[in-house]
Amino acid sequence: MPDCYFTRSPDHPILLQLPFCIHPLILGTLMTDKENQFAIGVDLGGTNMRIAAVDASGKQLELITTSTEVKRGRDYVVADICDAIRALRKKFNGQYAFAGTGIGVPGIIDMETGTVLQSPNLPDWTNYPVRDEIQRRIGSQVILDNDANVAALGEQWMGAARDADSMCMFTLGTGVGSGIVLYGKIWHGMTGMAGECGHITVYPDGVPCGCGSRGCVEQYASATAVKRMAIEAIATGKAPELARAISENPEFSSKVVFQYAMEGDAAAKRIFAVVGCALAVVLADMINALNLPMYVIGGGLASGWEAFAPTMFEELRRRSYVYVATAPDDRLPTRKRTLITRALLGSDAGLIGAARLALM
Ligand code: BMX
Ligand code: ZN
Numbered sequence: 001m002p003d004c005y006f007t008r009s010p011d012h013p014i015l016l017q018l019p020f021c022i023h024p025l026i027l028g029t030l031m032t033d034k035e036n037q038f039a040i041g042v043d044l045g046g047t048n049m050r051i052a053a054v055d056a057s058g059k060q061l062e063l064i065t066t067s068t069e070v071k072r073g074r075d076y077v078v079a080d081i082c083d084a085i086r087a088l089r090k091k092f093n094g095q096y097a098f099a100g101t102g103i104g105v106p107g108i109i110d111m112e113t114g115t116v117l118q119s120p121n122l123p124d125w126t127n128y129p130v131r132d133e134i135q136r137r138i139g140s141q142v143i144l145d146n147d148a149n150v151a152a153l154g155e156q157w158m159g160a161a162r163d164a165d166s167m168c169m170f171t172l173g174t175g176v177g178s179g180i181v182l183y184g185k186i187w188h189g190m191t192g193m194a195g196e197c198g199h200i201t202v203y204p205d206g207v208p209c210g211c212g213s214r215g216c217v218e219q220y221a222s223a224t225a226v227k228r229m230a231i232e233a234i235a236t237g238k239a240p241e242l243a244r245a246i247s248e249n250p251e252f253s254s255k256v257v258f259q260y261a262m263e264g265d266a267a268a269k270r271i272f273a274v275v276g277c278a279l280a281v282v283l284a285d286m287i288n289a290l291n292l293p294m295y296v297i298g299g300g301l302a303s304g305w306e307a308f309a310p311t312m313f314e315e316l317r318r319r320s321y322v323y324v325a326t327a328p329d330d331r332l333p334t335r336k337r338t339l340i341t342r343a344l345l346g347s348d349a350g351l352i353g354a355a356r357l358a359l360m
Pocket of ligand 1: 106108118121146148172175176177178199218
């Protein structure tokens with residue numbers, strides 16, 4: 001029941017503090033107010049940013065998309081974000097009550113201080129207290145979170161996991177992000193850095209990762225990794241079709257590798273088998289550790305599902321006995337099952353989830 005505001009008391013501490021004798025009419029007014037709210041969700045990427053007004057039912061009222069002018073510096077980017085927030089706030093304030101702004105940022109964040117500690121795509125944002133800066137400029141509440149955390153919350157609220165109160169999401173994009181939602185709330189851990197499952201080790205001596213470790217799933221199951229593995233395969237001379245594709249197409253990307261895999265090219269198929277295998281290792285770890293009802297896979301590379309999912313499920317059955325014991329089974333339709341599925345909201349998951357942060 002994602003949009004039922006009075007059944008999840010831990011999300012509504014203010015309501016918990018209300019006197020028990022509160023008059024039903026007043027309660028009715030409060031409910032109406034809550035239902036009539038809107039919030040602004042910001043999905044800040046290293047290339048583009050998307051900013052949307054979202055109402056309390058999860059409907060997107062308006063979307064602003066603009067490029068992230070990283071080279072012009074953080075002040076410029078923050079000014080752009082603030083302009084968009086002000087424009088949307090002005091447009092919908094009055095018709096709806098403004099609940100605040102949620103922002104999803106790639107990288108590690110200190111929730112307590114609202115500071116971006118590390119974000120390779122936004123280099124001059126290191127140790128930048130962006131929450132307070134934006135709050136000061138726009139004069140209203142801002143909540144900062146990791147991009148994959150808010151995407152997970154979006155999918156749990158309005159997407160593939162809307163019938164599950166707890167879930168884990170992986171976003172397969174430039175990197176591999178992830179977020180864990182427990183009982184409708186993002187699991188932040190101690191400082192807000194929980195859910196960095198893209199940096200779970202798959203191969204201990206594997207490819208060096210931007211996080212400082214090696215062999216993280218991000219190095220085998222991101223769009224960046226697929227392109228890298230294709231270039232490596234071409235260099236060994238074992239991928240003649242991909243070699244031809246890269247020489248003919250300057251836009252060579254993971255999408256091209258996917259097309260070749262679907263057409264049966266052996267080298268491209270091997271690359272997507274690596275993707276499936278890496279995801280299976282991490283999913284097995286998560287399933288064995290958490291026994292959640294749902295795992296959602298999104299991000300641009302999730303459109304390659306047909307190419308990696310068969311290996312992923314096959315390998316998962318070899319690696320997780322918890323999965324084997326709880327896998328979907330038509331003969332036992334009433335049994336609680338572990339579901340692993342594609343995301344539903346596409347690139348809107350982050351926006352919707354970021355807005356949800358402010359609406360909670
Ligand atoms: C990286 C890490 C995560 C992020 C994930 C997905 C950075 C900048 N990012 O693992 O915090 O959630 O990538 O990011 O350290 P995306 O850029 O692929 O969306
Ligand atoms: Zn890593």
